[in-house]
Amino acid sequence: MHPTASQTDIVEPVTIDASSGRVENGIHLEVGDPEIFERDDPTRELVFDLERVQILYSGVAAVTDVNLDIASREVTAFIGPSGCGKTTVLRSLNRMHDTTPGAVVEGKILYHGEDLYGPKVDAAEVRRRIGMVFQKPNPFPKSIYDNVAYGPKINGRKRGDLDDLVEQALTRAALWDEVKDKLKRSALALSGGQQQRLCIARAIAVEPDVILMDEPCSALDPIATARIEDLMIELKREFTIVIVTHNMQQASRVADRTAFFTAELNESGKRMGLLVEYDTTNKIFTQPSDPRTEGYITGRFG
Amino acid sequence: MATIAPERPRSRKLSEGPKPPGRERDRVFRWFTFLAALLVLLILALIFVSTVNQSWDWFSTRGLRAVFSSRWNQKVYPRGTANAGQPIPGSGFGAWALIFGTLYTSFVAILLAVPLSVGIALFTTDVGPRWLRNPVGYVVDLLAVVPSVVFGLWGVFVLATPIRNVYQSVADFFAGVPVLDKIFTGNPLLGTSVMTAGLILAIMITPIITSLTREVLATVPIAQKEGALALGATRWEMIRGAIFPHSRSGIVASVMIGLGRAMGETIAVALVIGAAVRVSPALFSPNNTLAAIIAQNFGEAQGIQRSALIGLGVVLFVITLLVNVMARAVLNRGERRLAAGK
Amino acid sequence: MTAPTSLLTPRRGTTGRHVRNRVATVGIWLALFIVLVPLVAVIGSVIVKGASSLSGNFLTQDINKITNGQKLADAFAKVAGKQSTQDGIKPAIVGTLLITGFATLMAVPLGILGGVYLNEYGGKNHFARVLRFLTEVMTGVPSIVMGLFIFSIVVVKTGFSLGWNVSGFAGSLALGCLMLPVVIRATEEMLKLVPNELREASYALGARKSKTIVSVVLPAAAAGIVSGALLAVARAAGETAPLVFVIGITRTTNTNIFSGGNVALSTEIFRNALSYGSYAAARNRAWGEALVLIVIALTFTLLARLVTAMFTRRRAA
Numbered sequence: 001m002h003p004t005a006s007q008t009d010i011v012e013p014v015t016i017d018a019s020s021g022r023v024e025n026g027i028h029l030e031v032g033d034p035e036i037f038e039r040d041d042p043t044r045e046l047v048f049d050l051e052r053v054q055i056l057y058s059g060v061a062a063v064t065d066v067n068l069d070i071a072s073r074e075v076t077a078f079i080g081p082s083g084c085g086k087t088t089v090l091r092s093l094n095r096m097h098d099t100t101p102g103a104v105v106e107g108k109i110l111y112h113g114e115d116l117y118g119p120k121v122d123a124a125e126v127r128r129r130i131g132m133v134f135q136k137p138n139p140f141p142k143s144i145y146d147n148v149a150y151g152p153k154i155n156g157r158k159r160g161d162l163d164d165l166v167e168q169a170l171t172r173a174a175l176w177d178e179v180k181d182k183l184k185r186s187a188l189a190l191s192g193g194q195q196q197r198l199c200i201a202r203a204i205a206v207e208p209d210v211i212l213m214d215e216p217c218s219a220l221d222p223i224a225t226a227r228i229e230d231l232m233i234e235l236k237r238e239f240t241i242v243i244v245t246h247n248m249q250q251a252s253r254v255a256d257r258t259a260f261f262t263a264e265l266n267e268s269g270k271r272m273g274l275l276v277e278y279d280t281t282n283k284i285f286t287q288p289s290d291p292r293t294e295g296y297i298t299g300r301f302g
Numbered sequence: 303m304a305t306i307a308p309e310r311p312r313s314r315k316l317s318e319g320p321k322p323p324g325r326e327r328d329r330v331f332r333w334f335t336f337l338a339a340l341l342v343l344l345i346l347a348l349i350f351v352s353t354v355n356q357s358w359d360w361f362s363t364r365g366l367r368a369v370f371s372s373r374w375n376q377k378v379y380p381r382g383t384a385n386a387g388q389p390i391p392g393s394g395f396g397a398w399a400l401i402f403g404t405l406y407t408s409f410v411a412i413l414l415a416v417p418l419s420v421g422i423a424l425f426t427t428d429v430g431p432r433w434l435r436n437p438v439g440y441v442v443d444l445l446a447v448v449p450s451v452v453f454g455l456w457g458v459f460v461l462a463t464p465i466r467n468v469y470q471s472v473a474d475f476f477a478g479v480p481v482l483d484k485i486f487t488g489n490p491l492l493g494t495s496v497m498t499a500g501l502i503l504a505i506m507i508t509p510i511i512t513s514l515t516r517e518v519l520a521t522v523p524i525a526q527k528e529g530a531l532a533l534g535a536t537r538w539e540m541i542r543g544a545i546f547p548h549s550r551s552g553i554v555a556s557v558m559i560g561l562g563r564a565m566g567e568t569i570a571v572a573l574v575i576g577a578a579v580r581v582s583p584a585l586f587s588p589n590n591t592l593a594a595i596i597a598q599n600f601g602e603a604q605g606i607q608r609s610a611l612i613g614l615g616v617v618l619f620v621i622t623l624l625v626n627v628m629a630r631a632v633l634n635r636g637e638r639r640l641a642a643g644k
Numbered sequence: 645m646t647a648p649t650s651l652l653t654p655r656r657g658t659t660g661r662h663v664r665n666r667v668a669t670v671g672i673w674l675a676l677f678i679v680l681v682p683l684v685a686v687i688g689s690v691i692v693k694g695a696s697s698l699s700g701n702f703l704t705q706d707i708n709k710i711t712n713g714q715k716l717a718d719a720f721a722k723v724a725g726k727q728s729t730q731d732g733i734k735p736a737i738v739g740t741l742l743i744t745g746f747a748t749l750m751a752v753p754l755g756i757l758g759g760v761y762l763n764e765y766g767g768k769n770h771f772a773r774v775l776r777f778l779t780e781v782m783t784g785v786p787s788i789v790m791g792l793f794i795f796s797i798v799v800v801k802t803g804f805s806l807g808w809n810v811s812g813f814a815g816s817l818a819l820g821c822l823m824l825p826v827v828i829r830a831t832e833e834m835l836k837l838v839p840n841e842l843r844e845a846s847y848a849l850g851a852r853k854s855k856t857i858v859s860v861v862l863p864a865a866a867a868g869i870v871s872g873a874l875l876a877v878a879r880a881a882g883e884t885a886p887l888v889f890v891i892g893i894t895r896t897t898n899t900n901i902f903s904g905g906n907v908a909l910s911t912e913i914f915r916n917a918l919s920y921g922s923y924a925a926a927r928n929r930a931w932g933e934a935l936v937l938i939v940i941a942l943t944f945t946l947l948a949r950l951v952t953a954m955f956t957r958r959r960a961a
């Protein structure tokens with residue numbers, strides 16, 4: 001019943017693929033309908049709510065004053081020039097910074113209305129619910145099967161269920177057919193695109209609520225990229241997805257909303273990342289309200 | 303696909319309900335690793351405490367003479383007195399001659415080993431044909447696999463007898479030359495001597511100096527080497543002008559670590575140095591070192607002699623510790639400078 | 645390397661600088677050959693002399709007592725053209741394997757844990773830096789000092805000591821102390837090579853740090869750690885000084901390393917060479933023992949190389 005985007009649906013870079021509309025509360029919504037994507041739209045179920053977030057590395061702020069909210073079962077894209085803090089913000093959403101010495105997250109990040117950095121919140125629990133796919137495919141040097149089974153195992157799934165679970169995760173990541181005969185082979189023997197889909201399978205095998213993806217296609221060729229984009233649109237039905245990308249066509253193809261970040265010199269001459277504009281993807285790509293956004297998406301940025 | 307029917311955990315609040323397992327295990331594991339690392343500190347401290355404890359008799363009855371007296375053998379009461387032939391308490395067991403022997407043999411070893419080691423290190427980084435570089439590294443490492451007791455066995459049963467003739471010719475050659483005739487001589491002139499110990503030690507420390515030097519040489523930026531060659535320098539000029547200045551302190555530190563090894567090497571030296579405690583520059587006659595005399599005499603030692611031998615161990619420990627601390631400090635400083643320079 | 649020779653500059657090889665370059669190159673090649681000589685000579689002697697001892701039940705019999713009557717027996721045997729008495733070294737082989745084995749059982753797990761602390765937890769903090777430095781320094785502690793240490797704290801019955809008397813286990817403790825810093829260093833170096841992305845991948849699935857280390861980081865570094873540990877074992881198996889006065893002595897096989905005297909190949913070689921050098925039987929036995937010892941040490945070294953080679957090939961694939 002869901003129209004699924006396929007490569008042939010992809011038209012102009014800056015138009016939104018109409019067929020990837022969504023069904024919400026039984027109503028078919030067209031992407032880009034401004035009425036529905038008002039910021040304070042009460043029908044949006046918020047997953048993340050960031051208020052005045054600032055992230056520092058060894059006492060130096062890398063991004064500052066980020067305010068945005070991310071809704072359930074949407075794809076949200078972060079775009080912007082290199083070094084503006086997209087990865088930094090993304091990693092704050094699953095407390096990945098806890099593992100980086102010297103990284104500090106300030107401000108408030110609410111996850112389903114709850115403080116993500118609250119004193120009683122366990123970072124491992126957070127990361128179990130909020131999965132992450134990295135820029136460079138990073139399968140464990142184990143078998144394909146063990147890669148997918150790793151997450152469920154550490155979260156207490158019993159051995160008996162694992163076979164089914166692995167198959168389902170690989171199927172959902174559109175990799176099953178390619179690897180079903182070599183599950184015991186090393187994951188490192190897969191191609192880059194396959195490895196990245198394996199990493200996605202690994203992430204969804206723990207049944208997260210959100211999947212964060214940091215430039216998941218940057219190391220892949222256009223065909224592998226298209227497959228992963230299809231996958232994202234498919235996965236959106238079950239997961240909330242936040243994706244960092246340098247590829248603006250990709251943002252326009254898959255994202256419901258887009259946040260544009262940039263880096264500017266502040267008063268003291270330090271480069272600092274900031275969120276310039278956050279809106280529906282359609283709006284960002286057709287009528288950006290900030291000249292910096294416009295400059296970036298039209299290729300005139302400095 | 304609908305069969306999965308994921309039961310989303312989000313229905314539960316993050317701060318409530320059961321946490322994923324393993325928080326306790328995390329803390330315990332961290333403690334275990336910490337204690338294992340701490341073991342190093344503990345062992346080093348215990349080495350010092352326990353050996354000082356067991357050699358306290360020696361230190362306390364002799365004071366500074368324990369280290370600075372060169373008399374090892376105890377004096378005995380002369381004939382005709384009440385305790386004739388008995389050792390006089392408090393006499394003998396001075397470490398000085400052994401400290402001298404240790405430094406002397408190690409010095410000889412270093413003198414022989416450094417040119418070899420640096421030469422081979424250069425061979426494996428810059429000079430040798432590419433296909434030969436790694437195999438040569440392996441072969442030199444193979445020297446480190448031969449146990450020191452096997453070197454000793456070979457030294458005393460194979461090398462010592464024929465090399466005596468070589469020593470004799472060298473001694474004849476230098477006879478009458480001022481100063482040198484005191485060094486290149488032996489009294490008695492034997493195959494088991496300072497020189498033989500130095501030779502065996504040189505072979506034994508070559509692998510460690512070579513491999514440390516290789517690491518140091520590998521840090522010389524290629525740009526500097528190519529820069530020198532581009533200016534028309536010969537390879538040797540490149541080595542002297544670009545490689546050595548950049549890696550001088552690292553090579554010195556590697557040599558010091560080799561020196562520490564040579565001073566602490568026991569069994570091979572115990573077998574080939576003969577056994578004569580004395581301060582003498584004669585290369586071709588027996589001598590002894592701190593480590594070797596312990597191995598030779600500890601088996602039967604009792605009472606004050608055992609205490610003294612353990613005390614020699616303390617002296618050796620302190621000396622090698624100082625040498626190693628200095629060397630490692632130099633090496634680490636070099637590494638940090640390199641990391642900062644990047 | 646072959647600079648174009650201009651008419652204005654003298655031809656290559658004729659100036660002092662080129663001569664010096666030649667001399668240096670020849671010197672470096674010479675260094676290589678000088679080092680090869682003793683290596684070949686030592687290993688050659690051990691093989692030639694050792695092989696002739698490896699007759700009959702040499703590997704499976706107890707050690708003969710060297711007595712004053714031995715010289716006489718040697719003389720008779722020489723006349724008769726055969727070995728005097730059937731001699732053996734089984735107790736020393738068993739001793740070496742047991743003592744080294746127990747040392748490995750203690751030092752390798754502890755060393756791995758210590759390396760994990762330095763690389764995964766300590767990192768750049770002050771305390772870890774100090775421990776890392778001490779570990780490096782500890783690799784330079786002479787092995788005879790380790791023997792004296794264990795003698796002073798475990799074996800001897802006086803003073804501040806456990807007073808357990810001599811045993812194979814005391815030797816294992818001494819060897820273990822020698823191996824510990826080596827294994828810590830090797831582990832840390834190998835853990836440094838594990839890409840951080842793997843740790844992050846594990847954390848991102850909700851794994852805790854200890855789980856990540858045990859299930860992802862250590863397996864990824866396993867080959868390197870195993871190889872480093874095997875090299876440490878090879879070195880330890882050949883050590884004499886730490887054992888010679890803490891394990892005591894026996895001429896019959898003692899498989900109980902916790903009590904009673906024991907014997908190792910290395911200490912046997914040393915004793916035979918130092919005290920009984922004038923007895924042909926003792927010399928023969930020492931060479932035979934040296935051959936067996938070198939074979940053991942070499943086996944572990946080759947295993948280490950093999951593990952490394954397999955690992956690098958898999959990496960490359």
Ligand SMILES: Nc1ncnc2c1ncn2[C@@H]1O[C@H](COP(=O)(O)OP(=O)(O)OP(=O)(O)O)[C@@H](O)[C@H]1O
Pocket residue numbers: 057058062080081082083084085086087088089100273
């Ligand atoms: N671990 C770190 N320690 C210190 N500074 C860091 C660290 N990670 C990132 N930074 C700094 O923070 C800033 C933002 O980096 P970030 O990786 O978030 O950028 P990005 O937008 O993801 O860039 P790219 O598009 O190139 O991936 C950069 O100036 C970077 O140098």
Ligand SMILES: [Mg+2]
Pocket residue numbers: 086087088214244
């Ligand atoms: Mg990034």
